[in-house]
Amino acid sequence: MFESLSERLEGAVKRLKGLHKLTEENIGEAMRDVRMALLEADVNISVTKEFIASVKEDALGTKTAQGVDPGQHMIKIVHDKMIELLGGETTGINFAERGPTILLMTGLQGSGKTTTAVKLAKVIAKQGYNPMVVSADVYRPAAMEQLKTFAEQIDIPVFPATPDMKPVDICKQAMASMTKEGANVLIVDTAGRLQIDDDMMDELKEIRETVKPNEILFVADAMTGQDAVNVAKTFNEKIGMTGVVLTKLDGDTRGGAALSIKKVTGVPIKFAGIGEKVDQFETFHPDRLAGRILGMGDVLSLVEKAQENIDQKKAAKQAQKIFSASFDLNDFLEQLQMIKKMGPLDQIMKLIPGAASAMKNANYDPDEMLRTEALINSMTLKERSAPGIINTSRKRRIAAGSGTDIVEINRMLKNFQKMKKMMKTMGRGKGKKSMMNPFAGGGAGLGMEQ
Structure with missing residues (x-):
């Protein structure tokens, strides 16, 4: 959604972040980037002109609060004006007070x-x-x-x-x-x-x-x-x-x-x-x-999707297991299935602040989640609970049963071990609280090669 616009605006946002002092000249330079991004996005030319003029007016007419970075202050103005451009408030259906x-x-x-x-x-x-x-x-x-x-x-x-x-x-x-x-x-x-x-x-x-x-x-x-x-x-x-x-x-x-x-x-x-x-x-x-357009993510929508599609008791149980030594491929499969319920992974990742730009450097394959599920479903219960026993002979059998090959099995197991190690480390530190979600591991094994 709006990938071209977001990419064009990314350069303008970086330029704004680098501002240590707001002047008419550097504001004008940054707004030229924004103007080009909006026009290339097929935004109405009159709307674009009005938007740029409004941002400039606010930027030059307000003082940056003490302790606030001028660049961040400018980004906030652009963000607020974009909200205004999109309609300002969320409006739902006006239902009749009486009758149909x-x-x-x-x-x-x-x-x-x-x-x-x-x-x-x-x-x-x-x-x-x-x-x-x-x-x-x-x-x-x-x-x-x-x-x-x-x-x-x-x-x-x-x-x-x-x-x-x-x-x-x-x-x-x-x-x-x-x-x-x-x-x-x-x-x-x-x-x-x-x-x-x-x-x-x-x-x-x-x-x-x-x-x-x-x-x-x-x-x-x-x-x-x-x-x-x-x-x-x-x-x-x-x-x-x-x-x-x-x-x-x-x-x-x-x-x-x-x-x-x-x-x-x-x-x-x-x-x-x-x-x-x-x-x-x-x-x-x-x-x-x-927020999504400016690369800030959309945490509220992410939370709503999780609440609508994921069993909260199961999610809490999974969160505890993620940070423990008992997390195995059965749990990993359950985690994948939770995420699938929320929608395509690339759309979900874009709701996480900072993930959109990180995904540009990741080789995302939408079918890899399906292949990972097929791989795990082709394993015995013992293999899922103790992946270490999966030798070459077992890999050949799993590959034949899942329609994949040994290279894919090795990659999946490597990603799983990498994620498990990362979660174990985070479980001992401050990361545990912030990562109590089904997206732990930054996409490793979920169709994204870092």
């Missing part, structure tokens, strides 16, 4: 509206509400069937609309059936188009007047950059919207849409799609994303 809540999903075809409707339903269900989804898209072939298939996978009720019905009638009947279904939130997936046209807008206006939605959410493909921003601006002017959902954010290396859309439309980004799976969807946090 109606959410209208809008956007162009191909933006991921249908999958987003289901992902959002899952998030809402986790908050204790009872959502129902309905497709008012009578134009796209199989649109209704697609929504039904996705929703049924996570046990979300779907209103049985048919393509021969009128979109407005579909919405009316879906609202009428909410009580029967025990639903208090209705998510309406409207039809998208390949481009904005008058017919599309007229239909949306008619649906809006009929259902009187609590939220009109515009779903935008983050990878389309300024095109997404311009379409969102037009939608807002013609229909009005209360929030934006950015999809495919995990594949967006630049970040132009995320950094421009709030400033251009005045509408906050509320959610972000970070993958194709139903659970790869999260509330948009401007402060956390700003």
Whole structure:
């Protein structure tokens, strides 16, 4: 996510860290790097100019507190302004105080509206509400069937609309059936188009007047950059919207849409799609994303992922074993499986402060975790608990059973021993407290060769 932008900004941040005194000249030089990074990231040019001017004004207009490094003071200003650019505050769904809540999903075809409707339903269900989804898209072939298939996978009720019905009638009947279904939130997936046209807008206006939605959410493909921003601006002017959902954010290396859309439309980004799976969807946090972009990590998101996906009792037990002599390959396998539940390792590592830059020097192989699991699963229980007995003959058998080779077995065992030794050393010192997590060992044996 935003790798290109982060790499470009890394140079600017290093320059800022080296400042011992803030002057108009050196601030200007550092901001030139930031300006180029933002423009290359496809950030709106007016937004970029305003951002740079605002940072310069604050940097020159405030005194650095005594004992605070001028460079760090400058980085804080850039960080705070970036949070502001991304929207400032985290904003969720505005649920109705009384009666049902109606959410209208809008956007162009191909933006991921249908999958987003289901992902959002899952998030809402986790908050204790009872959502129902309905497709008012009578134009796209199989649109209704697609929504039904996705929703049924996570046990979300779907209103049985048919393509021969009128979109407005579909919405009316879906609202009428909410009580029967025990639903208090209705998510309406409207039809998208390949481009904005008058017919599309007229239909949306008619649906809006009929259902009187609590939220009109515009779903935008983050990878389309300024095109997404311009379409969102037009939608807002013609229909009005209360929030934006950015999809495919995990594949967006630049970040132009995320950094421009709030400033251009005045509408906050509320959610972000970070993958194709139903659970790869999260509330948009401007402060956390700003930290990620500037290489500061995102510890809060890391903690939340751990709490959602990892059994806390098992994690505590694992943490104790990591620092003891009894930590073996059975424990290592369990640790790998815990991490897998949290998502792709490269994404997880980027949430750890400082890990993003360290990963650039690591040869990350996303399939190595799978191979490591296969290797351990091909071992006997005795071999897992006492890896020292694994001789050449045993290695040949394990390699045949796991579809790997002896070189990979040796590398995995070497990484395991290296991690075990490191953890044992840390367990005797201050590191124990700070490393009570499933990421001990800096990625050794998890698909990252240092």
